[in-house]
Structures are given as C-alpha cells and as structure tokens.
Amino acid sequence: MSTPETAATRGLVMVVEDEPSIAELVRMQLARAGYGVHLERDGAQALAAIGRLRPVAVILDIGLPGLDGIEVCRQLRAGNDWTPVLFTTARDDEIDRILGLELGADDYITKPFSPRELVARVATVLRRTSGTPGRSRLLRLGSLVLDPAARRAAADDRDIPLTATEFDLLHFLMGNPGQVFSRDQLLSQVWGYAALDGGRTVDVHVAQVRAKLGDASPIRTVRGVGYSAEEPRL
Known part of the structure; x- marks a missing residue:
C-alpha cells in the first residue's frame, strides 16, 4: 500500500519497506531532514511508482514479498534507470548476495540501523549525484x-x-x-x-x-x- 507523496525542498525519496514500523520511522526521519517521502510495501508497485514519480533516491528493502528488492533493482538498471538505490537488509548473508550480483546499487545498510544514519547515507549519495563542485575539467x-x-x-x-x-x-x-x-x-x-x-x-x-x-x-x-x-x- 502506498502513501501520498509529500512535497519538500530536498526532493522525493521512495521508501520500499514491508515492515510498517520501520517504514514509519524512516519516513519521519526523512521528513524532518526536508525530504518528501513516498512509501511502498510491494516490489511490483514500487517499480511502477518509481517510473511515475521519478524520486531522487530509493531506499529498497531486499526481503520484500513477491518481487524482492534485488529483482526491483535489476529491472531498474536493465531499463537504464540509474536512480540512486540504497539497499536495506536484515541478514549478513544477504550482503554477500548484494555485493556478488553487481546490481548497481549505490549503498547498503544492515538492520537494525539508525534512521539518522540512513538519512545521512541518502544525503551523501545525492551530493555525489548532483555533481562534484570545483572539479569540472575533463x-x-x-x-x-x-x-x-x-x-x-x-x-x-x-x-x-x-x-x-x-x-x-x-x-x-x-x-x-x-x-x-x-x-x-x-x-x-x-x-x-x-x-x-x-x-x-x-x-x-x-x-x-x-x-x-x-x-x-x-x-x-x-x-x-x-x-x-x-x-x-x-
């Protein structure tokens, strides 16, 4: 189930997480940091929403029901969509899967995590995406x-x-x-x-x-x- 997106000055971040308590904590922290937030709990619906809403970043849980986070990211990259993706994962062995599959994710964080740290990771990725100040020569x-x-x-x-x-x-x-x-x-x-x-x-x-x-x-x-x-x- 999705929630209405919220306009904010730092752009819209999509959070794809099937645990409501985790999703709400992340949503609150992102909103406090000035981001708009759109929540999805299902991988297939998240793919459609990413194409429709064009978020500045996606926080993507691996262990989603149905279409899991790995497949969502794979389909995004196969479609030449390079929206920054940050994986969240509950198990250490899933980290090896992420790193081994070369999916093109920009970062990952393991659960339990600090919502503040996750928001800081989002900000870091977005700073990189927006360009590198002062060093524009070829x-x-x-x-x-x-x-x-x-x-x-x-x-x-x-x-x-x-x-x-x-x-x-x-x-x-x-x-x-x-x-x-x-x-x-x-x-x-x-x-x-x-x-x-x-x-x-x-x-x-x-x-x-x-x-x-x-x-x-x-x-x-x-x-x-x-x-x-x-x-x-x-």
Missing part, C-alpha cells in the same frame, strides 16, 4: 574520458553507464593519477564514511567499474595497499 586516461560536469563516462565512442558511486570512485582515482589509495582512504573520500566491512564494498565497486570499462579501465590493484588510476597498459 579527465582522460587512455581511451577513457570522464566529464564531471555532465557526469558522463565514455570510451572508444561509447557511453558507459555508471551509478553515482561508481562514477565518483572513478572520478576520484582519475583526478589523482598515479597515487595509490588504501580501501579505507577510498571509503572516506568517495563514500564519506567508515565501516567495518568497507573493504568489501570498495573491492566490489572496483570490480563493477572494471567490468563496465573492459580494456579501457585505468584502475590498477597495488597488492597489499589498495588501488590507483594509471594509463592502461598496451
């Missing part, structure tokens, strides 16, 4: 061209669709070519927070970017340290 490494102002990546005359997080990870590394960053440094600089399982998050996003870029990927692994961006080796 970045080039090999055949890869990154346009921060347009948030566009292209290589060999083809556009490469990236999530907000994937784009900012690539942008940060290409903006500091040749420098090696640890996983903790990347988590702080790109995601804007620290987490116990942050290393896995960074590794999976690096793998996602590499898979999308193919031979054009400038990301190099420095064993025992982290990652850097360099001219692709011929």
Whole structure:
C-alpha cells in the first residue's frame, strides 16, 4: 500500500519497506531532514511508482514479498534507470548476495540501523549525484574520458553507464593519477564514511567499474595497499 507523496525542498525519496514500523520511522526521519517521502510495501508497485514519480533516491528493502528488492533493482538498471538505490537488509548473508550480483546499487545498510544514519547515507549519495563542485575539467586516461560536469563516462565512442558511486570512485582515482589509495582512504573520500566491512564494498565497486570499462579501465590493484588510476597498459 502506498502513501501520498509529500512535497519538500530536498526532493522525493521512495521508501520500499514491508515492515510498517520501520517504514514509519524512516519516513519521519526523512521528513524532518526536508525530504518528501513516498512509501511502498510491494516490489511490483514500487517499480511502477518509481517510473511515475521519478524520486531522487530509493531506499529498497531486499526481503520484500513477491518481487524482492534485488529483482526491483535489476529491472531498474536493465531499463537504464540509474536512480540512486540504497539497499536495506536484515541478514549478513544477504550482503554477500548484494555485493556478488553487481546490481548497481549505490549503498547498503544492515538492520537494525539508525534512521539518522540512513538519512545521512541518502544525503551523501545525492551530493555525489548532483555533481562534484570545483572539479569540472575533463579527465582522460587512455581511451577513457570522464566529464564531471555532465557526469558522463565514455570510451572508444561509447557511453558507459555508471551509478553515482561508481562514477565518483572513478572520478576520484582519475583526478589523482598515479597515487595509490588504501580501501579505507577510498571509503572516506568517495563514500564519506567508515565501516567495518568497507573493504568489501570498495573491492566490489572496483570490480563493477572494471567490468563496465573492459580494456579501457585505468584502475590498477597495488597488492597489499589498495588501488590507483594509471594509463592502461598496451
């Protein structure tokens, strides 16, 4: 069942959660932070509502009845819809499913979580999506061209669709070519927070970017340290 959307200055966030108590807590915290909120409890209805309402972000529970959150996200990305998605999950083993499926989610948080932390995560993702102030010059490494102002990546005359997080990870590394960053440094600089399982998050996003870029990927692994961006080796 959906609830009427609320106009707000920071945009509309869709919360897809079948536990009414959790949905209401998240709704209240988002509203206090200045977001409009639309609630859905069903995956199929959420897909239709996303297309109709065009929210600025979607908070998506994995364990939905019927069409689960993983399938909702898969269908969004297959339809070239790159609305930022933040997964919520009740079990640690589901995290491995999220990270392993390379669905293009921008972030995730495990239950029980602090609604305030969740809202902070939404704000971080939206800051990335809105652009990167002060660094609008084109970045080039090999055949890869990154346009921060347009948030566009292209290589060999083809556009490469990236999530907000994937784009900012690539942008940060290409903006500091040749420098090696640890996983903790990347988590702080790109995601804007620290987490116990942050290393896995960074590794999976690096793998996602590499898979999308193919031979054009400038990301190099420095064993025992982290990652850097360099001219692709011929």
